[in-house]
Amino acid sequence: MIKGKGMLGVGVFLLGLALSALGQQTILIRNGRIVPVVGPVIEKGCLLIEKGKIVRIAGDIAAPADAVVIEAEGKSVYPGLIAPMTAIGLTGYPGAGDDLDEVGISVPQMDPFDALNPEDECIEVARLEGVTTVLTIAGTQNVISGQSILVHLDGDLAGDMLIKKNVAQIFNLAARQQGKYPVTLPGVMALIRDKLNQTRRYIEARKLMEKKAGAKPEEAKVEGMGEESFKPSPELEALVPVVQGEVLVVFVTNNEVTIGNALALIKEFNLKGILYATADVLAYADQIKERQIPLIWAGTTNVPRRWEASDHNFRAGSILARKGILFAFDQLGWGPGNRNVRNLPVPAAHSVAHGLAEEEAIRAMTINPAKIFGVEKELGSLEVGKTADLALWSGSPLQMRSRVEKVIIQGRIIPPESVQTRLRDKFEKIVRERRSKPGN
Amino acid sequence: MKKIFASLLAPLVFLVCAGLTQDLALRGGTVLTITQGVIENGTVVIRNGKITAVGRDVAIPAGVRVIDVAGRYVMPGVIDSHSHIGFSGDDINEMTDPVTPQIWMKEALDPWEDSILKTLSGGVTTVKTMHGSANVIGGVNVTIKLKYGSPVEEMIVPGVRQQLKLALGENPKRLYGQQKGVLPSTRMGSAYILRKAFTEAREYMERWARYEKNTAAGKKDLLPPKKDLLMETLKMVLEKKLAADCHVYRADEIVWVINFAREFGIDIKQLSHCVDGYKVADVMARAGVSFGGWVDWWGFKEEAYDGCPYGFKIMYDAGTNIIINSDSDDEGRYLNLNAAKVLKYNDIPEAEALKMITLNPAKSLEMEGRAGSLEVGKDGDIAVFEKHPLDSTTKCLLTIIEGKVYFDYAKDSQAAKEASHD
Numbered sequence: 090m091i092k093g094k095g096m097l098g099v100g101v102f103l104l105g106l107a108l109s110a111l112g113q114q115t116i117l118i119r120n121g122r123i124v125p126v127v128g129p130v131i132e133k134g135c136l137l138i139e140k141g142k143i144v145r146i147a148g149d150i151a152a153p154a155d156a157v158v159i160e161a162e163g164k165s166v167y168p169g170l171i172a173p174m175t176a177i178g179l180t181g182y183p184g185a186g187d188d189l190d191e192v193g194i195s196v197p198q199m200d201p202f203d204a205l206n207p208e209d210e211c212i213e214v215a216r217l218e219g220v221t222t223v224l225t226i227a228g229t230q231n232v233i234s235g236q237s238i239l240v241h242l243d244g245d246l247a248g249d250m251l252i253k254k255n256v257a258q259i260f261n262l263a264a265r266q267q268g269k270y271p272v273t274l275p276g277v278m279a280l281i282r283d284k285l286n287q288t289r290r291y292i293e294a295r296k297l298m299e300k301k302a303g304a305k306p307e308e309a310k311v312e313g314m315g316e317e318s319f320k321p322s323p324e325l326e327a328l329v330p331v332v333q334g335e336v337l338v339v340f341v342t343n344n345e346v347t348i349g350n351a352l353a354l355i356k357e358f359n360l361k362g363i364l365y366a367t368a369d370v371l372a373y374a375d376q377i378k379e380r381q382i383p384l385i386w387a388g389t390t391n392v393p394r395r396w397e398a399s400d401h402n403f404r405a406g407s408i409l410a411r412k413g414i415l416f417a418f419d420q421l422g423w424g425p426g427n428r429n430v431r432n433l434p435v436p437a438a439h440s441v442a443h444g445l446a447e448e449e450a451i452r453a454m455t456i457n458p459a460k461i462f463g464v465e466k467e468l469g470s471l472e473v474g475k476t477a478d479l480a481l482w483s484g485s486p487l488q489m490r491s492r493v494e495k496v497i498i499q500g501r502i503i504p505p506e507s508v509q510t511r512l513r514d515k516f517e518k519i520v521r522e523r524r525s526k527p528g529n
Numbered sequence: 530m531k532k533i534f535a536s537l538l539a540p541l542v543f544l545v546c547a548g549l550t551q552d553l554a555l556r557g558g559t560v561l562t563i564t565q566g567v568i569e570n571g572t573v574v575i576r577n578g579k580i581t582a583v584g585r586d587v588a589i590p591a592g593v594r595v596i597d598v599a600g601r602y603v604m605p606g607v608i609d610s611h612s613h614i615g616f617s618g619d620d621i622n623e624m625t626d627p628v629t630p631q632i633w634m635k636e637a638l639d640p641w642e643d644s645i646l647k648t649l650s651g652g653v654t655t656v657k658t659m660h661g662s663a664n665v666i667g668g669v670n671v672t673i674k675l676k677y678g679s680p681v682e683e684m685i686v687p688g689v690r691q692q693l694k695l696a697l698g699e700n701p702k703r704l705y706g707q708q709k710g711v712l713p714s715t716r717m718g719s720a721y722i723l724r725k726a727f728t729e730a731r732e733y734m735e736r737w738a739r740y741e742k743n744t745a746a747g748k749k750d751l752l753p754p755k756k757d758l759l760m761e762t763l764k765m766v767l768e769k770k771l772a773a774d775c776h777v778y779r780a781d782e783i784v785w786v787i788n789f790a791r792e793f794g795i796d797i798k799q800l801s802h803c804v805d806g807y808k809v810a811d812v813m814a815r816a817g818v819s820f821g822g823w824v825d826w827w828g829f830k831e832e833a834y835d836g837c838p839y840g841f842k843i844m845y846d847a848g849t850n851i852i853i854n855s856d857s858d859d860e861g862r863y864l865n866l867n868a869a870k871v872l873k874y875n876d877i878p879e880a881e882a883l884k885m886i887t888l889n890p891a892k893s894l895e896m897e898g899r900a901g902s903l904e905v906g907k908d909g910d911i912a913v914f915e916k917h918p919l920d921s922t923t924k925c926l927l928t929i930i931e932g933k934v935y936f937d938y939a940k941d942s943q944a945a946k947e948a949s950h951d
């Protein structure tokens with residue numbers, strides 16, 4: 090009995106340790122402009138965080154005794170930004186290795202969690218500018234490129250960062266290969282169809298053999314399989330939840346043809362598809378709306394083609410919003426290997442310059458990506474009960490000159506440091522001292 | 530009679546005005562002069578392509594076309610001193626030898642190339658469009674006004690020195706040493722290549738000087754030295770008829786190339802991709818070499834790992850001439866947005882951020898006498914923005930070069946194109 094109590098005590102103690110290790114303090118943000126993203130802006134309000142969650146939002150909240158109080162007068166509180174397609178964690182410091190894109194045309198079994206490096210310096214650089222959550226993908230260069238994970242940009246170990254595994258499989262409909270099948274777009278389509286057909290048969294075969302052999306499918310023979318016994322396939326196994334509609338598929342497209350192909354595949358195999366588009370999205374806007382297919386719009390910073398107006402891609406966001414399409418922004422840049430995930434607001438700013446409402450633009454970096462990846466109950470807005478991922482801004486995130494003055498991830502106040510602030514501090518001193526020497 | 534006269538005169542007036550398309554007045558805007566502060570409700574008058582008046586109470590001469598820009602922001606045309614636009618073919622890198630100064634980029638320039646139009650949409654009026662960074666000594670870059678569709682010779686900015694492209698660091702090492710097994714495969718190799726080429730150019734100059742001296746002295750039957758097109762360009766650099774731009778990332782190489790240029794008497798005006806510039810900001814300032822680079826690009830390759838957007842304050846305090854470049858068809862369209870980013874990471878005056886895309890590049894291109902600010906006597910190169918150019922939700926409405934409108938949002942936009950389909 091005494092022993093039991095002691096264990097409980099130790100348990101509580103350990104829990105306390107764990108919470109303090111995570112830095113999950115009670116935090117009161119006071120007198121800030123609170124932009125919940127869903128619902129109206131509170132021009133002057135308070136927000137209370139306990140154990141990593143938002144527990145209260147009100148005009149005035151008395152500070153609990155143990156609370157860290159952040160005065161936010163004149164500042165704006167926004168939910169953390171969510172970047173929907175990154176390689177954060179997979180491309181570390183030089184020499185640490187670049188683990189994006191495994192060799193192979195179809196590698197759905199690749200799980201970026203197996204390469205996630207919490208020391209990747211992109212993590213600190215991105216979160217200092219208000220990005221708190223990212224989708225990290227296994228790659229984009231293969232037709233079937235692998236899995237993706239949602240991670241918080243905070244945590245000592247990979248497991249501390251993880252929000253959700255196997256969020257979406259990445260299919261790239263423009264990933265023609267060089268000198269090996271498939272080198273054409275129809276080849277890409279045929280390869281995907283073949284893999285999905287095989288997966289369907291794999292599911293059937295496994296079912297039949299389980300029926301015959303009970304718990305030992307590998308010992309059973311099934312008509313139609315010839316002499317082969319059932320061989321578990323890591324590749325097809327990874328596609329089973331895709332075919333069964335349990336895992337999302339992000340279709341990477343780069344023009345009208347590949348968007349059309351993505352829409353065809355989603356219908357043909359009844360997949361839970363998300364469209365990732367870098368061009369031509371308006372051509373299919375009505376269909377995307379009608380079929381309620383979520384969209385990641387990464388074409389804003391794509392230079393329009395010769396025959397297109399200079400604002401062709403800048404304007405798309407306003408039209409997508411007007412049609413009521415659920416979309417999130419991404420920036421094309423150098424693709425998912427881009428280290429400047431912090432520039433997520435750039436496409437949003439361009440879109441607002443060309444007609445998109447500011448609130449819609451903010452949603453397309455917060456609650457919309459949360460909805461697209463099915464985590465809108467935990468992330469993407471400032472609401473009671475949600476994870477405390479947020480940032481204190483000097484102005485609108487759409488203004489490049491706005492500064493992020495405080496970042497909180499899962500209730501932890503993030504130290505204002507990155508490789509770049511360290512370089513700044515080091516060389517500010519070195520240059521200043523050299524300049525002050527006589528003769529300079 | 531009067532009426533008949535007027536109707537006869539009207540087409541004549543029209544003809545005269547059409548002929549003088551380079552006369553223009555922008556009336557009633559907020560004028561960001563860059564060098565002489567901000568003028569609310571100001572007017573800029575351009576005649577024959579040159580600015581003739583800037584101010585609040587400015588008389589607009591009769592017959593000059595007037596554009597009302599009330600509520601808009603008028604600033605000097607944006608200058609991008611590191612671009613690769615205007616080349617329609619695959620002509621950016623003569624990637625066959627690490628030393629190719631015989632290459633002149635103006636000979637690849639296509640005045641109808643679409644990237645020129647798209648860049649105009651960001652208020653850009655001048656670019657230095659460049660050879661790539663494959664070769665230690667690349668080609669001669671060309672500084673042009675974005676006069677889309679004009680003959681090449683009319684696009685080239687007259688009276689400024691063009692700049693030879695040099696490149697250090699990983700690119701030449703990778704393309705030659707690693708891929709072809711020839712020099713350079715190390716930074717020492719690149720240094721050797723530069724030293725060797727310019728040493729030979731000195732000897733070449735001496736040979737020609739000797740020959741010309743002997744000819745002038747009346748000596749007969751002399752065979753002139755062999756004309757070498759590589760050496761001819763390097764000779765122009767040593768004679769300071771050409772300046773130079775060097776692609777360099779690392780601080781040690783920045784210092785190295787500054788010393789090298791001093792040793793050989795080469796005018797390096799700008800260091801491009803200069804991500805480590807802040808580490809040696811004082812050295813650059815003393816040498817009078819401009820920083821050319823991005824605000825926040827970093828880590829896309831090993832030598833770019835220390836890119837630091839906070840470094841602008843260090844450079845500003847040290848007096849380095851700071852230039853924001855695009856090196857990108859995309860970002861060349863919104864250098865004003867990149868200028869705003871400088872203010873996110875650095876406590877620097879707002880006016881200084883705008884200089885980084887106007888006056889500062891004009892200085893490094895040696896054309897500050899004709900561009901980079903709104904002053905009487907300078908070229909009528911102007912960008913009109915809907916909101917303040919440092920507001921990230923603004924857009925460029927007009928781009929004007931020497932008084933002529935080259936981009937007009939109202940005509941070029943998607944909305945305009947859709948309307949024309951109806």
